[in-house]
Amino acid sequence: xxxxxTSHCAHDNGGSAVASLMVELACILVVSHFLHFLLKxxxxxxTISQILAGFLLGPxxxxxxxxxxxxxxxxxxxxxxxxxxxxxxxxxxxxIGLEMDVPYLLRSxxxxxxxxxxxxxxxxxxxxxxxxxxxxxxxxHGSIFKFSLIxxxxxxxTASPIVVRVAADLKLATSELGRLAISSSIVNDITCLxxxxxxxxxxxxxxxxxxxHNPHHSRGGGEETHSRGIQQKLAAAILCLIVLFLAxxxxxxxxxxxxxxxxxxxxxxxxxxxxxxxxxTIVSIFTELxxxxxxxxxxxxxxxxxxxxxxxxxxxxxxxxxxxxFILPFYFGYTGFQADISHSMTFHNILLIVFVVCLxxxxxxxxxxxxxxxxxxxxxxxxxxxxxxxxxxxVDLLIISLATATHGWPRNVHNLFLVTVVLNTVVVGPFVxxxxxxxxxxxxxxxxxxxxxxxxxxxxxxxxxxxxxxxPTLLGITAWLSGSCKAPVTPYLMHLVEITGKxxxxxxxxxxxxxxxxxxxFGGNDGMEINQMVDMFTSETGVHMNQITAxxxxxxxxxxxxxGAEDLTISIILIPFHKYMRIxxxxxxxxxxxxxxxxxxLRHAPCTVGILIDKGFGAFGPTLQAMGSFDAQQQPCxxxxxxxxxxxxxxxxxxxxxxxxxxxxxxxxxxxxxxxSTNEYINGMEMAITKDEEVLMTIQxxxxxxxxxxxxxxxxxxxxxxxxxSCSSDHSLSLFGLLLESESDWFWFREE
Numbered sequence: 001x002x003x004x005x006t007s008h009c010a011h012d013n014g015g016s017a018v019a020s021l022m023v024e025l026a027c028i029l030v031v032s033h034f035l036h037f038l039l040k041x042x043x044x045x046x047t048i049s050q051i052l053a054g055f056l057l058g059p060x061x062x063x064x065x066x067x068x069x070x071x072x073x074x075x076x077x078x079x080x081x082x083x084x085x086x087x088x089x090x091x092x093x094x095x096i097g098l099e100m101d102v103p104y105l106l107r108s109x110x111x112x113x114x115x116x117x118x119x120x121x122x123x124x125x126x127x128x129x130x131x132x133x134x135x136x137x138x139x140x141h142g143s144i145f146k147f148s149l150i151x152x153x154x155x156x157x158t159a160s161p162i163v164v165r166v167a168a169d170l171k172l173a174t175s176e177l178g179r180l181a182i183s184s185s186i187v188n189d190i191t192c193l194x195x196x197x198x199x200x201x202x203x204x205x206x207x208x209x210x211x212x213h214n215p216h217h218s219r220g221g222g223e224e225t226h227s228r229g230i231q232q233k234l235a236a237a238i239l240c241l242i243v244l245f246l247a248x249x250x251x252x253x254x255x256x257x258x259x260x261x262x263x264x265x266x267x268x269x270x271x272x273x274x275x276x277x278x279x280x281t282i283v284s285i286f287t288e289l290x291x292x293x294x295x296x297x298x299x300x301x302x303x304x305x306x307x308x309x310x311x312x313x314x315x316x317x318x319x320x321x322x323x324x325x326f327i328l329p330f331y332f333g334y335t336g337f338q339a340d341i342s343h344s345m346t347f348h349n350i351l352l353i354v355f356v357v358c359l360x361x362x363x364x365x366x367x368x369x370x371x372x373x374x375x376x377x378x379x380x381x382x383x384x385x386x387x388x389x390x391x392x393x394x395v396d397l398l399i400i401s402l403a404t405a406t407h408g409w410p411r412n413v414h415n416l417f418l419v420t421v422v423l424n425t426v427v428v429g430p431f432v433x434x435x436x437x438x439x440x441x442x443x444x445x446x447x448x449x450x451x452x453x454x455x456x457x458x459x460x461x462x463x464x465x466x467x468x469x470x471x472p473t474l475l476g477i478t479a480w481l482s483g484s485c486k487a488p489v490t491p492y493l494m495h496l497v498e499i500t501g502k503x504x505x506x507x508x509x510x511x512x513x514x515x516x517x518x519x520x521x522f523g524g525n526d527g528m529e530i531n532q533m534v535d536m537f538t539s540e541t542g543v544h545m546n547q548i549t550a551x552x553x554x555x556x557x558x559x560x561x562x563x564g565a566e567d568l569t570i571s572i573i574l575i576p577f578h579k580y581m582r583i584x585x586x587x588x589x590x591x592x593x594x595x596x597x598x599x600x601x602l603r604h605a606p607c608t609v610g611i612l613i614d615k616g617f618g619a620f621g622p623t624l625q626a627m628g629s630f631d632a633q634q635q636p637c638x639x640x641x642x643x644x645x646x647x648x649x650x651x652x653x654x655x656x657x658x659x660x661x662x663x664x665x666x667x668x669x670x671x672x673x674x675x676x677s678t679n680e681y682i683n684g685m686e687m688a689i690t691k692d693e694e695v696l697m698t699i700q701x702x703x704x705x706x707x708x709x710x711x712x713x714x715x716x717x718x719x720x721x722x723x724x725x726s727c728s729s730d731h732s733l734s735l736f737g738l739l740l741e742s743e744s745d746w747f748w749f750r751e752e
Contacts, residue, residue: 021080023072028053028333029326043433045169047162048426050329054336055422064342081334088331089394090284090298091277092161095319097302098312103488103544104458105183112183115371116158119389120188122367123155126359137352138416142407149199150403154417155360157192159393160185162425165328166388170436174568177381181388186299192395193293197237200291200402236290244297247283248304251276259309259535266528267314276315293398308538310531313547335393339422340415349416356420357427364390380435387432392421449648450571450608450655451712455719459489459659462570464561466496466594468529470576473614475537475545477574480638480663482543487662491543492568494561495530496597497551554593558600566606572656573605577613608652637665644672646709654716672713 032053036046055061063073105112131148140147163185164173172178254276262268280301284294305312365386372382397418404414453459459481463474474493481489527549534545550560565573578595579587589595602609642657644650654670661668 018080020073021084024057024081024337025084025326025330027057027072028329031056032329032333039429042430043170043437044429045166045433047165047169047328047332048429050332051336051422051425053329054333055339055426056336057333058337059340059342081337085331085334085394086288086294087281088327088334089161090281090294091319091327092323092331093295093298094277094280094302095316095323096161096164097299098305098316098319100186100299100303101179101490102303102307104179104490105186107458107488108180108183109187111375112180112187114375115180115368115377115385116184116187116191116389118371118374119158119184119364119367119386120156120191122365122370123360123363124152126363126366127151127155130359134352134356137348138413140407140409140413142403142409146199146407147403150399150407153192153195153199153399154392154396154421155363156188157392157395157399158185158188158389159391159395159425160189162332162391162393163388165332166391166428166432170432171567172436176569177384181385184385185389185391188389189395190296190299192399193296196395196399196402197292200233200406233291237292240287240290240292240297243283243286244300247279247301250279251301251305254279255306255309255311258311262310263532265310266531267317268310270318272311273314273318276311293395295394307544309535313531335397335425336422338397339418341419349412353416353420353423356417357423360420360424361387361390361427384432384435387428387435391425391428393425396421449652450659451648451651453571453655455655455658455662456487459487460492460569460571461489461574462492462494462561462565462568462572463574464494464496465530465576466590467526468533469580470612470614471530471533473612474574475533477660478543478545479537479541480660480666482541487659489543489659490546492546492548492564492570493530493534494548494550494564495527496557496560497527497549498554498557498593499551554597557597558604561597561601562604562606570607572608572610573601574610574612575601577611579613581615608656610653610656637667638663639667639669641669641671644670644709644713646673647705648708651709651712654712658716658719 028050032046032050035052036044036049039049040046057063057073063069128148131151132144134151135144135147160182164182167173167178167181170178173182258268258272262272280298283301284298287294287297305315365383368386368389369379369382372379372385377385400409400414400417400421403409461478461481463478465471465474471493478489478491481487481491530547534547538544548564550557550564552560561573561575564570575598576594578591578598579589582588598611602611640657640660642654644654657668657670660666
């Protein structure tokens with residue numbers, strides 16, 4: 001009878017705790033939206049509002065009221081909060097891995113490592129200097145040396161999930177500074193998690209079996225138990241790596257099998273998505289159960305997940321909305337919910353909290369600016385990086401919990417450091433918003449022009465299509481641009497979809513789609529054809545094409561294109577011509593509105609714009625229908641001609657062609673139209689180049705367009721080892737270039 005009553009009471013408490021969890025989630029959503037409404041005019045990111053919402057609802061705010069603590073935010077629900085937070089972290093880190101720009105992460109790994117470890121060095125120096133003082137003031141227990149190590153990790157760590165969200169909210173995620181901050185935070189987070197694993201292994205306490213008759217034997221048994229505990233920890237780490245490796249292989253095999261199985265569909269089914277997420281969750285929970293944090297596991301599973309095919313596209317579509325709108329508010333809110341200032345309201349504790357926060361900020365600023373100076377990053381950008389790398393999160397809470405469990409920290413010390421973690425993150429928003437707002441004009445997206453960019457720098461291209469007709473050619477151009485490892489390219493494909501009525505939205509391919517309306521909404525069958533061609537292109541070339549859908553009326557499509565180019569810091573926009581070639585070879589106007597769109601894009605675009613006139617001969621257009629392949633290695637030598645009349649637009653075209661000519665299978669012919677007045681000057685330059693001498697030119701402050709053309713062409717010839725051929729002075733048109741491999745195939749034409 002008693003057991004039945006106990007079971008019934010436990011069941012009631014469990015149901016009440018779940019209800020309390022749902023109420024808290026609803027309250028965090030409401031309060032965070034209200035706070036964001038108040039703080040958004042001040043430029044604060046939504047992450048700060050979510051943390052403040054948890055702080056106001058937690059023990060530092062409304063939970064101090066007895067009625068709310070007993071009936072709304074019950075203590076029995078704490079375990080449910082932790083479980084929900086764990087699942088939230090698993091899904092979010094997996095999504096971060098899926099969205100991660102892996103090529104940029106690899107390219108910038110050295111730079112990100114220098115910035116991350118530079119910021120850590122500054123924090124470690126200050127922590128080592130002031131740890132004895134803080135240890136004495138907090139009356140903490142345990143070894144001072146281990147306390148110093150914990151202080152170093154607390155001050156050095158950076159919460160990469162929060163950095164990702166703050167950078168996205170401040171529109172820094174696609175900028176060079178924002179991407180560097182995200183990469184550095186990931187390096188920092190992984191390093192600190194490895195440090196936590198090492199410290200937890202070092203902190204294993206033996207519990208030997210007492211043997212009163214032989215104390216020496218008892219001490220030896222304790223050492224043996226301690227050694228056995230370390231061996232078990234190392235064995236668990238090896239097992240975790242093996243399971244992670246097998247999980248990566250399983251995900252890759254499963255993703256490719258699902259892509260083949262759903263070849264005729266736009267997305268995979270919800271059940272298949274649930275199976276993938278369930279498998280990821282099982283692997284992450286297994287990592288937690290054997291004693292290690294699952295943050296790195298989830299992130300690596302997302303990074304190594306295949307980027308091509310319907311599986312990844314569906315996962316992004318299914319995860320983005322619920323994670324950003326429901327899971328993250330609870331996850332960040334729970335971070336603020338854990339802070340309890342009710343035990344820290346003394347003047348001594350407040351000064352100590354402010355001192356630790358200032359110590360963390362000072363260490364980050366000192367170390368980050370020193371690292372930025374070493375890699376030639378401006379100090380103002382280094383200051384923004386320092387504040388972004390100062391945000392704290394789950395790993396810091398894990399470190400505090402580990403210190404409390406292994407070193408017996410008192411409750412007041414535990415709460416004091418929890419408050420410093422929350423305040424470190426909260427103060428980042430105002431400072432970064434202020435600095436970014438102050439430097440907005442300096443940091444604003446300014447297109448320098450392709451002619452002034454380093455040919456080996458990253459090229460960010462936005463290709464726009466109205467349907468699948470021009471996709472093969474644009475994908476072929478992307479393949480040419482990706483032919484050189486020295487000049488990386490980040491391509492985006494924007495599908496421009498016309499909608500009627502008042503509805504208008506700008507969304508990624510992984511938004512606002514369901515299984516029942518795949519063919520009717522946002523592109524229909526055209527979207528499916530584009531997906532199939534992009535998937536084929538990615539699988540055969542290894543180049544990841546980022547897909548975007550812009551759905552709006554024809555009168556406002558140009559705004560989506562221009563705004564997207566500015567947000568993504570695009571270098572060049574490629575838009576299709578308003579006419580297309582019919583089967584009989586004649587050009588026909590597709591839709592008059594497309595011509596208007598092109599004119600508006602040319603007028604308002606913040607960067608270089610190229611108009612694609614696709615006649616079916618360029619790139620991989622005919623090959624797609626004939627062979628169904630995008631493999632550039634199987635294609636014959638591609639011949640490209642550039643008509644150069646002179647001026648800034650022609651220099652931009654030639655600069656873009658210089659990116660294409662880096663592909664080993666591309667041969668470029670330059671056609672330049674010369675006037676007779678410049679022929680004498682050109683002949684002199686011809687003699688200099690024939691003798692393999694560099695062409696040095698002095699450009700006056702008020703140079704003419706012709707002088708700028710000559711300087712740019714001289715640089716172009718020297719870089720690509722072109723020969724310069726010109727006609728005599730009585731001709732006005734010169735054509736020169738290398739059409740075939742042999743030396744005898746150099747030629748020039750004359751036109752009276």
